[in-house]
Amino acid sequence: MGQRAVKQSGAPALRTADPETDQSSDQALLAAVLAQASGHRFGEIEVPVTIARALERMGYEVPTEVQARSIPPLRTGADLIGQAQTGTGKTAAFGIPIVEKIDPAAGHVQALVLTPTRELCVQVTDEIARIGQFRNVKTVAIYGGSSMDRQISALRRGAQVVVGTPGRVLDLIRRGELHLDRVHTVILDEADRMLDMGFIVDVETILSRCPRQRQTALFSATMPYAILRICDRFMRRDATHIAVRPELQTVESVRQLLYFVAEQDKVRALLELTEAFGFDRLLVFRHTQIGVDRLAATLKRRGQNVAALHGGLSQRERDRTLADFKAGRIQFLVATNVASRGLDITDLPYVLNYDIPEDADTYVHRIGRTGRMGKEGTAITFVGEWDLDAWEAIRAQVKAPIEEGELRLYGTA
Incomplete structure (x- = not known):
């Protein structure tokens, strides 16, 4: 697994939100922001009982900086631009809010995560699937170099979260097998790598196929002009900005x-x-x-x-x-x-x-x-x-x- 919170011995003291309402308090969100500096546990973020069980099983306890700063605004529905490296815990930072918002009873794609490589696609898929394991969230990885027929079958069975590389995602959209008209959350993970690998035009095309009323989050280690242009074109003006300093x-x-x-x-x-x-x-x-x-x-x-x-x-x-x-x-x-x-x-x-x-x-x-x-x-x-x-x-x-x-x-x- 890739990006995740620091593991410590012992079971984390997770507080759970009301599973009926699935909502969190402002105080809990504020506590999450302060958790990294204060040494508080991951349990300071109120989560639904099903996600709490998953985090406990995964051994998550203390949020990384990017998690503590990203989860609160993402849970409120804000767009987010995050400058952070790999290995900082980005996947859980957007994975937890995604899983919270998914309607397990709905059999259509609700969230899309774009990644530059097959390796990262598989890692992110596995991480989100583990976070959503007790909510019955169906997560599918879509990437080139693997059987398209199997990926199409998984989509037809009612995938709710799709994690994919831009080329294969766009291919399946054009084939009429991947429908994004009801997607409420889009994540661009390692956007600068997608730029380096020549995927930015595909990314822009995919974003143009998504509903205008959606939440978008972009994570990138660097912020070259082409990435800032995507932020300007496809994200809200009041997007939250965070930067985790490399040093x-x-x-x-x-x-x-x-x-x-x-x-x-x-x-x-x-x-x-x-x-x-x-x-x-x-x-x-x-x-x-x-x-x-x-x-x-x-x-x-x-x-x-x-x-x-x-x-x-x-x-x-x-x-x-x-x-x-x-x-x-x-x-x-x-x-x-x-x-x-x-x-x-x-x-x-x-x-x-x-x-x-x-x-x-x-x-x-x-x-x-x-x-x-x-x-x-x-x-x-x-x-x-x-x-x-x-x-x-x-x-x-x-x-x-x-x-x-x-x-x-x-x-x-």
Whole structure:
């Protein structure tokens, strides 16, 4: 599972709303906003008894910042623009309000969640299904590379929440199999990734097929102009804005290390650090697909257990590679930014920026693959001779402490 609240031992003290009215008090909503800072439990948010049971079973207790700040306005029906990374608990932040609003007796699509990738689509579907397990909410995942017939059958059986990638969602709309005329809630999850992957035109087309009187929430790690244009065109002027600052998400749980390494020495440096740290699993970032393939091939020639992950691979290849990495059958996973963002890899201990990130946002995205939800992790960055200006710009924006390491290959360790 991906984004979720912090788990703690013991059963959460959940307070439940009147299951007949399914409503929450203003005081409870205010308590939810304050929960993150005050250390209160998830139970400070009054929820219907069926959702309370689900959250208890899932082990949810303390809201993350994005949950504490998003759930109250979403429950009131407000539009919301949220700037937050993956791994911050976004899915539960919009999943709980969605499940509350669903009419389990109605056999039509009531909520739509758009995601950039199949992996994230599956994660979000599973999370919402678990939140809605005691309300009999029917949640369906729709994405390319999988049987369309099975997805159509699921829709025809009366799906109430549809989670999908833009291309497949639009395809099913055009085939007359997916009807959005009674959708009351639309979520755009990781909108900047959908922009990066060329889905924005599809997203705009899908939004134009939804009722004008709806609730829309958009979550994005960055806010480029094209995303702001979508907000302006398709969301209410009084939408609630929240921003979870990246440095607050990494400073405590991720140890950040810097090594100055010439380009021609990076492979040797990686092998030296492998010996020093004893990497069991390491996610390595490169800018391009060609760079990913070249490094993976070089490491393989050196006898390393390595695989590549990028958008040039088929969905089946990507799924198999990711499953092997999660299971520990692959030691090094070399990946591009687009292929790796949104991956939910539990307890990933190490991340390496083999190529320096383009900017501070990308840096935070990358190192956010480790140290998720408070778990400890280590993020290493190689800075070459041509990277100094770019690195200084990143470092100026990342307020967390960054240690400078030394390498034996330069005779300094």
